[in-house]
Amino acid sequence: MFSHDLLRPSTAAQCGYTTPDLGDCEELPTHANRAAWDGDKLRIEVLLNPQTMSISTKFSRQFTPFAAILAWLWPGLGHIYLGQGKRGRLVMFGVLFLFLGGVLIGGIDVVDRKEDRLWFWAQALCGPITVAVDFTNQTFLKTWPPDGAGRSDARDSKAIVQLGRKGLGRVNEMGTLFCALAGLMNLVVILDALHHPSRRVADRRQRGSTEP
Amino acid sequence: MIPLLAYVPFLDPINAVHDWWYLLLVPLSFGVSMIYLALRMPCLDHYWRRVLLMTVQIVGAIAALAIVLVVLVQVVIPRLPVD
Numbered sequence: 001m002f003s004h005d006l007l008r009p010s011t012a013a014q015c016g017y018t019t020p021d022l023g024d025c026e027e028l029p030t031h032a033n034r035a036a037w038d039g040d041k042l043r044i045e046v047l048l049n050p051q052t053m054s055i056s057t058k059f060s061r062q063f064t065p066f067a068a069i070l071a072w073l074w075p076g077l078g079h080i081y082l083g084q085g086k087r088g089r090l091v092m093f094g095v096l097f098l099f100l101g102g103v104l105i106g107g108i109d110v111v112d113r114k115e116d117r118l119w120f121w122a123q124a125l126c127g128p129i130t131v132a133v134d135f136t137n138q139t140f141l142k143t144w145p146p147d148g149a150g151r152s153d154a155r156d157s158k159a160i161v162q163l164g165r166k167g168l169g170r171v172n173e174m175g176t177l178f179c180a181l182a183g184l185m186n187l188v189v190i191l192d193a194l195h196h197p198s199r200r201v202a203d204r205r206q207r208g209s210t211e212p
Numbered sequence: 213m214i215p216l217l218a219y220v221p222f223l224d225p226i227n228a229v230h231d232w233w234y235l236l237l238v239p240l241s242f243g244v245s246m247i248y249l250a251l252r253m254p255c256l257d258h259y260w261r262r263v264l265l266m267t268v269q270i271v272g273a274i275a276a277l278a279i280v281l282v283v284l285v286q287v288v289i290p291r292l293p294v295d
Contacts, residue, residue, distance in 0.1 A: 086256055087250050087251070087256065090246060090247075090250035090256070090259070091247055091250045091251065093246065094243050094244075094246030094247035094250060095243075095247060097239075097242075097243045097246065098240070098243035098244070098247075100222070101239055101243065103222050104221060104222055104226065105225065105226055105229060105236065106225045106226075107222070107223055107224050107225035108222060108223055109225065141223070169230060170229075170230050170233035171225045171226060171227055171229060171230050171233070172225065173233075174229075174233050174236045174240075175225065177240070178236075178240060178243075181240065181243070181244060182243070185243075185244060185247040185248070186247075188247070188248075188251060189247065189251065192251050
């Protein structure tokens with residue numbers, strides 16, 4: 001049995017150790033037989049592998065670009081891929097709540113890569129859903145209804161429809177802000193998925209530091 | 213005139229919120245708190261309670277900032293000497 005004290009509680013906390021019994025934590029390292037807080041230190045006891053004398057004691061961050069790509073493709077998917085299902089679902093709900101809330105408030109006109117280019121780059125961090133909304137905006141809102149051949153009022157009708165679906169003033173600003181904040185928060189999610197705290201700690205040779 | 217009268221969610225803007233746009237700060241703060249705490253909390257125990265607490269903190273802080281700015285602009289600055 002090897003006993004190891006972690007001197008970095010914040011790092012240990014990121015790995016899921018917050019309660020002595022660790023019963024409610026979502027992910028536990030498979031190498032830990034028992035873990036308990038001792039003051040501000042976390043004491044972890046593990047069994048040594050008698051063949052390799054290896055032990056997992058180093059809490060590290062893993063570099064997972066595939067999870068980051070998934071996180072961009074669909075908010076929260078990266079964390080679900082990393083085995084953090086509940087966290088991923090909460091992130092997904094939060095990002096989609098902001099993004100869809102923004103579209104609901106300001107209409108799909110809040111995502112416009114031609115008229116609001118800088119805002120669009122922030123919103124595009126939400127992933128393909130932003131591109132889809134912008135495509136819908138550019139294709140259907142700005143060009144619909146098409147000019148009807150032989151209709152004298154087609155042009156006026158098109159202008160009326162476009163005016164009615166054009167977000168203006170505070171409504172447009174708040175909708176744009178909602179979607180942009182959703183994208184910027186998803187950037188944090190992407191970075192967390194890209195360089196996430198490891199729950200599966202790297203094995204490290206600990207020769208000579210064992211206790212009987 | 214029919215397209216103007218028929219509201220289509222997610223296509224048309226909600227112009228009714230134009231006069232009380234500042235109340236949209238509450239769902240905005242709620243969403244930001246949800247995402248931030250989902251990443252920040254090591255364990256997701258008492259998650260929703262923490263989200264509500266952070267939402268109240270954000271709204272309260274911005275409301276306090278608004279009050280300070282109102283006092284500054286409406287009270288303090290007008291009393292400053294012109295010269």
